[in-house]
Amino acid sequence: MGLLTNxxxxxxxxxxxxxxxxxxxxxxxxGPPNAGKTTLANRIARDWTGDAVGPESHIPHETxxxxxxxxVTIERNGKTVTIDIVDTPGVxxxxxxxxxxxxxxxxxxAVKRSREATEGVAEAMHWLREDVDGVIYVLxxxxxxxxxxxxxxxxxxxxxxxxxxIFANKVDLDESDVKRISDAFPQHETVPLSALEGDNMDExxxxxxxxxx
Amino acid sequence: MPEATTPDDGxxxxxxxxxxxxxxxxxxxxxxxxxRLILDSVRDGDIVVLEAGLSPEEESKLIEVTMTxxxxxxxxxxxxxxxxxxHQPNQGLMGRLLGKExxxxxxxxxxxxxxxxxxxxxxxxxxxxxxxR
Numbered sequence: 001m002g003l004l005t006n007x008x009x010x011x012x013x014x015x016x017x018x019x020x021x022x023x024x025x026x027x028x029x030x031g032p033p034n035a036g037k038t039t040l041a042n043r044i045a046r047d048w049t050g051d052a053v054g055p056e057s058h059i060p061h062e063t064x065x066x067x068x069x070x071x072v073t074i075e076r077n078g079k080t081v082t083i084d085i086v087d088t089p090g091v092x093x094x095x096x097x098x099x100x101x102x103x104x105x106x107x108x109x110a111v112k113r114s115r116e117a118t119e120g121v122a123e124a125m126h127w128l129r130e131d132v133d134g135v136i137y138v139l140x141x142x143x144x145x146x147x148x149x150x151x152x153x154x155x156x157x158x159x160x161x162x163x164x165x166i167f168a169n170k171v172d173l174d175e176s177d178v179k180r181i182s183d184a185f186p187q188h189e190t191v192p193l194s195a196l197e198g199d200n201m202d203e204x205x206x207x208x209x210x211x212x213x
Numbered sequence: 214m215p216e217a218t219t220p221d222d223g224x225x226x227x228x229x230x231x232x233x234x235x236x237x238x239x240x241x242x243x244x245x246x247x248x249r250l251i252l253d254s255v256r257d258g259d260i261v262v263l264e265a266g267l268s269p270e271e272e273s274k275l276i277e278v279t280m281t282x283x284x285x286x287x288x289x290x291x292x293x294x295x296x297x298x299x300h301q302p303n304q305g306l307m308g309r310l311l312g313k314e315x316x317x318x319x320x321x322x323x324x325x326x327x328x329x330x331x332x333x334x335x336x337x338x339x340x341x342x343x344x345x346r
Contacts, residue, residue: 093279094289096326119281122276125280126277128273146334152269152273155269156270159268159270
């Protein structure tokens, strides 16, 4: 009798969990430095909540801490999804403070920025292994996507069984080549967009609702 | 229990030392031992070539640990190259729960970021320029 009661309670707990109001899913925005991750995070957050996530810059590693915008509810084609957007620092395997000196930065500031950047990348990797439910992988469509960091990151995401959408950003620029990205990662859907200009955001939101809803 | 160290058999002098590490040697190491083995060599200015590569989780940890060790004017990180995987086995959650994860079999080259530069990479060729310290 006790066994049956326990079994019934277990089944009830599982079904309650399955049909309970879902917690917002944490969607990590990942990609190499300067792909436009923060511009995209700000675009999504502004479109659906009116607020931004963080400052944007052409200098690499402007985002040096993972930043979260909670409870962003996106509605498209009858589908509604509530997500927490996690904007992460651009992932790389090397950070040299001397690169920042080219951006009119004093050495002390450049060293401080590089230290913060390394901490941010380590944090982003940790988030990827432990704390995200899905990934938007942002690539600059004017650059070669076939880099080691991209290959490794996509491999890591796949090994975690996380749903992933690849966003080919900066399609407003003449050098943009979306096909190069879809050819590099044919196993995933590639969505073209310009986060800066707001181009193709309807499809972006449709895909977010479809993949993460 | 294999030691997570490389044999110290002398100074490379003006040359660049290459450590070619077999899959068998890496197999007996824990993830952190592998990462330590790689980073200790790379921080000494050596180039490490792994016969069998790292798993995605180990690659993720390698990036994380590398970031914590970067310091100005001393170590600026790593350059890493593997052949692109032409077949991505999507094993799924059950396969991994049942411990059926396949070991990656991809030759991997890792070196100090300030000494190694990838010149060309495709499915079956990695061409790199290695400079002295």
